Amino acid sequence: MVFAVHRRLFAVIALLACCVPAAAEPPQRIASLNLCTDQMLMLLVEPSRIASVSFLAQRADSSVMYREAAALKANYGRAEEVFVLHPDLVLAGTFTARATVSILERLGKRVELFEPATTFDDIRAQLLRMGDLVEERAKAEALVAAFDEQVRLLERPQHRPLAAFYFANSYTSGRGTLPSSVLEAAGLRNLGAELGLEQTAALPLEVLVTSRPDLVVKGRTYDRPALAQEIFVHPALAYLDARSEEAVLPDTYMVCGTPHVLRAVQRLADIRRQLGSPAPRPVATRGSGSATTVR
Amino acid sequence: MSAAAAPVLEVSDLSVALGGREVIDALSCSLQAGTVVGLIGPNGSGKSTLLKAILSLLPYRGSIRFAGQDLAGMAAKARARCIAYLPQDGEVIWPIAVDDVVMLGRAPYRSGLAPPSEADSAAVEAALIAMDLVAVRKRSARMLSGGERSRVLMARALAQQTPLLLADEPTTGLDPAHQIGLMETFQAMAREGQTVLASLHDLALAAQWCDRLLLLHEGRIALAGTAQEVLTPAALKRVYGVEAYFGESRAGRVVVPIART
Amino acid sequence: MTERGRFFLLMALLTGLVVVLFVASLLIGPAGLGISASLSALFAADGDVVAIVMQEIRLPRAILGAAIGATLGLSGAAMQGYLRNPLAEPGLLGVSASASLGAVMAIYTGLSSSFPLALPLMALGGALVAVVFVRLLAGESATPISLILAGVAVSSLAGALTSLVLNLSPNPFAALEIVFWMLGSLKDRSMTHVWLSLPFMVVGWIMLAQVARALDALTLGEVTAASLGFKLSRVQALVVLGTAASVGAATAVAGAIGFIGLIVPHVLRPLVGSHPSRLLGASALGGAAVLLAADIAVRVIAPERDLKLGVLTALVGAPFFLWLIFKTRREMI
Numbered sequence: 001m002v003f004a005v006h007r008r009l010f011a012v013i014a015l016l017a018c019c020v021p022a023a024a025e026p027p028q029r030i031a032s033l034n035l036c037t038d039q040m041l042m043l044l045v046e047p048s049r050i051a052s053v054s055f056l057a058q059r060a061d062s063s064v065m066y067r068e069a070a071a072l073k074a075n076y077g078r079a080e081e082v083f084v085l086h087p088d089l090v091l092a093g094t095f096t097a098r099a100t101v102s103i104l105e106r107l108g109k110r111v112e113l114f115e116p117a118t119t120f121d122d123i124r125a126q127l128l129r130m131g132d133l134v135e136e137r138a139k140a141e142a143l144v145a146a147f148d149e150q151v152r153l154l155e156r157p158q159h160r161p162l163a164a165f166y167f168a169n170s171y172t173s174g175r176g177t178l179p180s181s182v183l184e185a186a187g188l189r190n191l192g193a194e195l196g197l198e199q200t201a202a203l204p205l206e207v208l209v210t211s212r213p214d215l216v217v218k219g220r221t222y223d224r225p226a227l228a229q230e231i232f233v234h235p236a237l238a239y240l241d242a243r244s245e246e247a248v249l250p251d252t253y254m255v256c257g258t259p260h261v262l263r264a265v266q267r268l269a270d271i272r273r274q275l276g277s278p279a280p281r282p283v284a285t286r287g288s289g290s291a292t293t294v295r
Numbered sequence: 296m297s298a299a300a301a302p303v304l305e306v307s308d309l310s311v312a313l314g315g316r317e318v319i320d321a322l323s324c325s326l327q328a329g330t331v332v333g334l335i336g337p338n339g340s341g342k343s344t345l346l347k348a349i350l351s352l353l354p355y356r357g358s359i360r361f362a363g364q365d366l367a368g369m370a371a372k373a374r375a376r377c378i379a380y381l382p383q384d385g386e387v388i389w390p391i392a393v394d395d396v397v398m399l400g401r402a403p404y405r406s407g408l409a410p411p412s413e414a415d416s417a418a419v420e421a422a423l424i425a426m427d428l429v430a431v432r433k434r435s436a437r438m439l440s441g442g443e444r445s446r447v448l449m450a451r452a453l454a455q456q457t458p459l460l461l462a463d464e465p466t467t468g469l470d471p472a473h474q475i476g477l478m479e480t481f482q483a484m485a486r487e488g489q490t491v492l493a494s495l496h497d498l499a500l501a502a503q504w505c506d507r508l509l510l511l512h513e514g515r516i517a518l519a520g521t522a523q524e525v526l527t528p529a530a531l532k533r534v535y536g537v538e539a540y541f542g543e544s545r546a547g548r549v550v551v552p553i554a555r556t
Numbered sequence: 557m558t559e560r561g562r563f564f565l566l567m568a569l570l571t572g573l574v575v576v577l578f579v580a581s582l583l584i585g586p587a588g589l590g591i592s593a594s595l596s597a598l599f600a601a602d603g604d605v606v607a608i609v610m611q612e613i614r615l616p617r618a619i620l621g622a623a624i625g626a627t628l629g630l631s632g633a634a635m636q637g638y639l640r641n642p643l644a645e646p647g648l649l650g651v652s653a654s655a656s657l658g659a660v661m662a663i664y665t666g667l668s669s670s671f672p673l674a675l676p677l678m679a680l681g682g683a684l685v686a687v688v689f690v691r692l693l694a695g696e697s698a699t700p701i702s703l704i705l706a707g708v709a710v711s712s713l714a715g716a717l718t719s720l721v722l723n724l725s726p727n728p729f730a731a732l733e734i735v736f737w738m739l740g741s742l743k744d745r746s747m748t749h750v751w752l753s754l755p756f757m758v759v760g761w762i763m764l765a766q767v768a769r770a771l772d773a774l775t776l777g778e779v780t781a782a783s784l785g786f787k788l789s790r791v792q793a794l795v796v797l798g799t800a801a802s803v804g805a806a807t808a809v810a811g812a813i814g815f816i817g818l819i820v821p822h823v824l825r826p827l828v829g830s831h832p833s834r835l836l837g838a839s840a841l842g843g844a845a846v847l848l849a850a851d852i853a854v855r856v857i858a859p860e861r862d863l864k865l866g867v868l869t870a871l872v873g874a875p876f877f878l879w880l881i882f883k884t885r886r887e888m889i
Contacts (some may be wrong), residue, residue, distance in 0.1 A: 168729055170744065202860055204586040204611040205744050225669055227736055228729035235746050236612035239603055299871060350783050358647040375785030388640040388775050401786040408833065435830075451776070455784070551676050 003138065005147065026135035027089035027110075033077050034093035035062060036256035037114050040127060041091060042068050043143060044136045051085045062222070064252050064260045079103040089133065117257020119181050120151060126257060147259045154265065158188040161275050163268075164191035164208060166237075167219030168228035173205035179254045182261055186268035188215065209236055214275055217241070217268070218252050301363055303328045303459050303490045304349065309357035311341075311348050311514075319355070320514035326490050328458070333501040334494040335525075337535050342494040343383075345511070346461045349492075350380055361459070375403035379455040381462040385448040388436035393447050397422050400454030416462030418454045425480070426450035427477045442473040449480060460495040462483065466468045466500060478504035498539070498550045502526055510534060526550050563834055568826055571840035576623060577848035580608065580620040583800045584855050619754070621851045622844040624742075624806040625816060627757050629843020630836055631799045634764045637771035637832030638795045639694050642822065642884060643704055646803045647814030648877070650710025651686040651883020655708025655800075655807035656737040657714040657721075658682025662808075664725045672748075676756050680804030686710050704881075739866030740811035744850050753805040763794045764836065771832035813865050813875025816843050822880065854881045 029051040032038045038057035041050060055076055057063045057069035075081050082090065082104060083266030090111040092101050103109050112133055117123050124144050128209050131140025162250060163183055165173045172189065173179035183190045191213050208216070216237075221229050231237070251265040253264035298477050302325035311393055312317040319341045326332050334342050348355045351366055351374060351472040359366045361377050379400070387396055400422070400424075401415040411419075423429050426446040431439065436447050445465070462481075466474040478500060481491045482542040485506065495501045501508055510525050512534045518525045526548070531539050542549040580600070583591055587609055597606040598615065610724075628646065636642040646652050658678035659876050663669040668675040693706045718737055722730045770791040773781035820842040822834055828834035847865070853864040 006777075083593060202862070204859075206585050206587040206613045207612070209609050210587045210589070210605050211606060222727040222729075224725055224727065224730070225666055225728040226727040226729040227662055227663070227733050229727075231744055233749065234612070236608050239608045239612065302671060347779070350779070351580055352779060352782050371782075371783075372785035375783060378783070380780060380783035382780050385780070386777050388777075388826070389832065391775060391830045395829060395831065396776070399773055400786065402769060402786070405769070408768060448776070461783075480703050 005100060005196055026214055027087075027133070029085065029087045030083050030089045030091065031075065031085055031087035032057075032091040033075065033082065034091065034096045034114065036093060036116065036258070037091035037130075037257050038069065039063065039065050039258045039260070040114075040130045041134070044127075044139050045134050047072060049134070052082065062252060062255065064256075064263075065260070079107075085108070089110050091130075091133075111167050114176070118176050118178050120147075120185065120261075121243045123147065123257040123259070123261070127259075133190045139260065143259060146152075149260070150259075150262050151185065154185055155187055155269065157272070160189050161214035161272060162194070162211070162214040163188040163190055163215040163217060163272075164203065164211065165219070166203065166208060166231070167200075168226070168231065169202055170205055170208075170231050171219075172197065174198050178261065180255055180256055183268065184265050185265045187272050188268060205231065205234060205236055209240055212240075215271065296416060302326055303362060303544075304492070305348070305358075305360040305363075306345075307358050307360075309348060309355055309359065310354045311344050311353055313344065313353070318514055319348060322515055323359070323517060324509055324516055326459070326492060327507075329485050329492050330506040331443045331478075331485045331491045331493070331504060333505030333508045334492055334500065334511060335496075335501050335508055336517075340511040341512055341514045341535075343463055344514075346463050346492070346494060349461060350374075350378065353441050372403050375455070377457055377460045378461060379452045379457040381448060381460060381465055382454045383464040383467055385445065387436040387444070387447075390437045391434050392433050393428055393439070394419060394423060394432040396436045396447055397428075400451040400456075403455065418456055420453075422450040422453040425453055425483075441468060441534075442470065443470055445473065445477070449477065458489055460489065460491045460493075462491060464494050464519070466495065466497060474500060488547045498526060498531075498552060502548045502550045503546050522548050522550075532556050559829055563828060565836075566824075566838060566839065568650055570838060570845060573845045574841055574848065577845055577852065578618050578622055581621055582614050583849050584852055585609070585614055586859055592833055593752055603813055606787035609651065609787070613744070616745050616750045617742050617851070618848070619750050620742055620745050620810060621848045623750075623754055624758050624810050624813065625844040625847025626840040627760065627806040627843070628813060628816040628847065629820040629839035630761060630764055631803050633835045633839035634767065634771070634795055635799060635817070636768070636821055637774065637835065639703065639789070640774060641694075641877070643818070643877075643880065645815070645817035646674075646683075646799065646816035647812060647817060648704060648711075649686065649690045649691070649707035649800065650714060650763040651683050651803050652807050652814065653714035653718070653738075655679040655683040655709040655804045656812045657718045658723050658804065659808040660718045660737055660790040664721055664727070664730055672752060676752050676805045676808045679754065680800050682714070682802035683804035683807070684796070686714070687799050691796060714852060721754070735864060736811045738812055739864035740807075740813035741854075741862065741869075742810055746807060749809040753809045756805030757802045760800070760805070760839070761796045763798030763801065766789050767794050767798075768833035768836050771836070775832065801888035811864075811866070813871045815831050815846065815877065816846050818880070819873050819876050820846055822876075 028049050030041060030045065030049055031052045032041050033054055035054055035056040036052040048073055052073045052075045054072040058066050058074050063069060077100050079100040082100065087109060090104055090109050092111060092113055094113045094115045099114070101111055109118045114126055117126055124147065127140045127144055131137045156214070165179055172192040174192040176199055180190045180193050187215070190200050191211055192201065197203065218232055221232060253260055304326040306325065307323045309319055309322045309495055310317055310326060322345065334345065337343055344353065347353045349359055397419045398411060398415065401411060401418060404415060405411065423432055428446055428450055431443060434446060439447065465477055469477065481493065482504060484491055505522065507520065508522055508525040509516055510530060515532050519531050528539065531537055533550070535552070536556055537552040538554045540551045540553050583594060589606055589609065593606055594610050597610045598602065616821040632645045635646065635649065658681050659675055660705045662674045662678040689710060690703065690706060693702055696813055715738065719734050722734050725731070770781060770786040773784045773786050778788060819837045824842050825835055829836050850868045851866050853868055854865060857863060
């Protein structure tokens with residue numbers, strides 16, 4: 001008897017809990033905790049509807065849209081600072097701020113999670129999903145159409161040189177990563193993928209050297225030193241420079257699956273054209289690093 | 296032994312300050328070759344300090360001359376060929392074989408990591424035989440009894456083959472047989488022309504085995520001479536604050552402290 | 557066979573072991589090069605990729621493995637002999653941790669990028685502070701346990717300051733590199749690191765070799781050693797500076813690698829008749845062999861993972877250390 005009453009009570013509460021948000025208007029106070037959801041959000045809605053973006057969105061060294069983000073309120077992914085903004089929609093990445101996300105969910109906030117995009121199809125799908133969530137479907141479709149048009153215009157070259165990403169601590173991007181998709185789109189082969197590496201994986205320096213890539217795309221170097229960056233000045237890499245082009249590209253264009261990745265694709269495609277066809281390279285002499293550094 | 300021979304060691308006007316206090320205060324004395332000299336005196340009278348000053352381990356004022364040569368101007372290695380030292384409570388940290396410990400006494404004669412010379416080996420053999428250690432020569436010096444270990448350390452000092460041996464309370468911790476054995480060794484060394492200066496707390500041993508005694512009191516020599524001359528009731532009362540029983544045995548004078556005064 | 561003959565046989569065997577492990581270290585790597593091709597590429601003059609891998613990646617790693625291992629073994633033996641304490645070792649006494657702190661300050665402030673010698677010099681300075689501190693504390697009569705406690709304090713403080721410097725660095729990678737400085741690695745070291753550290757290590761080795769006979773004499777205590785003609789102030793200066801120079805330079809390029817200086821002298825001591833002088837050379841060779849073997853093991857066990865050297869040495873060394881404390885407690889207290 002008592003049990004039945006409790007069950008009925010529980011059902012009522014459950015009904016209330018599930019049905020209140022469903023009746024809500026388009027979200028007007030959207031908080032984003034993740035650099036990538038930040039940028040998609042800024043592409044789709046007016047700044048007035050954005051309650052907060054992550055602090056990374058405002059930093060030039062991590063965000064493509066730091067100028068747009070500058071006027072917005074920044075958060076550091078902490079539950080209470082987000083909660084007091086009274087957001088009606090919280091956007092987060094599946095890998096970011098797990099603890100914060102679970103607290104906000106328990107407090108009854110509507111949280112939507114986005115996986116990291118690794119392919120151009122992911123980019124399209126996530127833009128459309130985001131468009132639905134913020135009720136800007138038309139804007140999202142327009143962005144996807146423009147993106148498709150630019151992808152269609154990309155060159156599909158006969159000769160595809162071998163390129164390798166080389167990040168701090170000798171990591172590279174293997175299969176199933178956005179940078180790998182970017183390389184493919186730029187008409188380059190990805191060494192990490194060809195070596196069978198999955199995700200972001202260690203690429204031993206000696207494997208990089210013996211693979212003789214045509215292009216090494218180094219990760220960014222911070223002004224302040226760290227051992228992780230010493231790999232970029234390893235003498236073995238300097239010898240390799242004589243036989244391979246080297247490009248430095250801001251990571252910011254490849255961190256998030258937004259249409260901005262096309263700027264990375266175009267830059268890499270430019271470098272590929274400079275590499276040219278597999279014409280005879282200049283004779284490699286050790287130490288004569290005549291590398292083409294592109295920033 | 297002629298009284299006119301130059302003393303092995305001549306200490307003049309020696310002063311040593313430790314922590315602002317004059318532990319040795321304008322002390323003068325001399326040691327004749329071929330004698331066993333007992334350095335006696337109460338705790339804190341400066342016995343160990345005097346021995347360390349002679350080893351040049353402490354800064355001092357005054358002069359210490361070895362066979363007429365000023366020790367202050369002597370290189371450490373040359374000094375180590377003149378004066379050997381037998382510490383109180385000698386230790387052997389690592390489990391080194393007995394004959395290797397004795398070989399350490401040859402350090403002043405060896406250079407670099409060269410193998411031992413024939414003279415080195417001969418000195419070690421002689422010291423092992425003298426201290427009756429041949430049977431245990433390959434045993435670890437840490438695994439020996441206290442008496443055996445003190446013989447090992449004595450053999451180490453013998454192997455140094457110096458004209459002068461300084462021994463800091465060498466009989467402390469030894470049973471009577473080993474004490475007498477050690478004093479007999481000192482006497483045997485003296486017969487060979489070597490000189491031994493040993494600090495002693497046991498007045499009976501000092502009286503029986505030393506050719507001369509130096510009685511130290513508050514950093515000065517209170518009395519110097521034979522046991523008869525030094526170990527007087529008045530001196531013992533003044534310096535040690537004790538009353539003693541005096542007797543005669545077939546080995547000579549017997550002094551046994553019996554009460555405080 | 558004479559004792560001297562046995563010692564030379566031991567040294568010959570250890571040398572052979574070091575040579576074998578050195579060559580093995582050169583032959584192990586992810587690039588999977590052929591044995592004869594890679595060994596001949598070591599001496600090739602052109603810029604062939606195999607030559608680059610061998611000369612610029614594997615050779616410095618093998619050289620540093622041997623030199624740093626030798627430094628740790630030798631300095632462990634020298635510190636044990638000098639402090640007359642079987643638990644003395646650069647890692648346990650905080651010398652490595654302080655050297656790490658010096659190196660971290662040189663690197664992460666950017667000082668070493670404008671003045672490369674700042675790296676070994678500041679690591680040397682850090683090591684020197686720790687050795688002098690330990691020496692002051694040891695004085696005439698420190699028990700093994702009080703030395704170890706002092707080492708714990710020095711290590712903890714240096715570790716905390718290292719962590720602080722790394723956390724304050726604006727470079728996001730810096731904070732993760734605490735692991736390198738506390739556990740050590742030879743991954744992707746280059747000839748630059750060899751040139752920066754090897755000269756200091758060699759100078760340190762020469763200094764420590766000078767005290768061999770004095771360490772033998774110190775077996776009988778400081779006063780006896782002095783009476784045998786050894787100048788204790790000179791011995792102290794050589795041990796302190798030799799340890800600081802060699803351990804400082806080693807730590808500057810490979811981080812703090814523990815326990816080699818403890819285990820190697822202990823295992824070898826009975827084989828050299830416990831002579832501190834003979835233990836120096838034997839421990840240097842033994843340390844080189846152990847570190848080369850550990851560095852081969854981290855590459856074979858987990859080639860993808862960048863396993864730290866200190867993890868392996870601690871897995872073997874820490875239980876050994878506990879056993880040693882147990883044994884020392886029985887013997888010395």
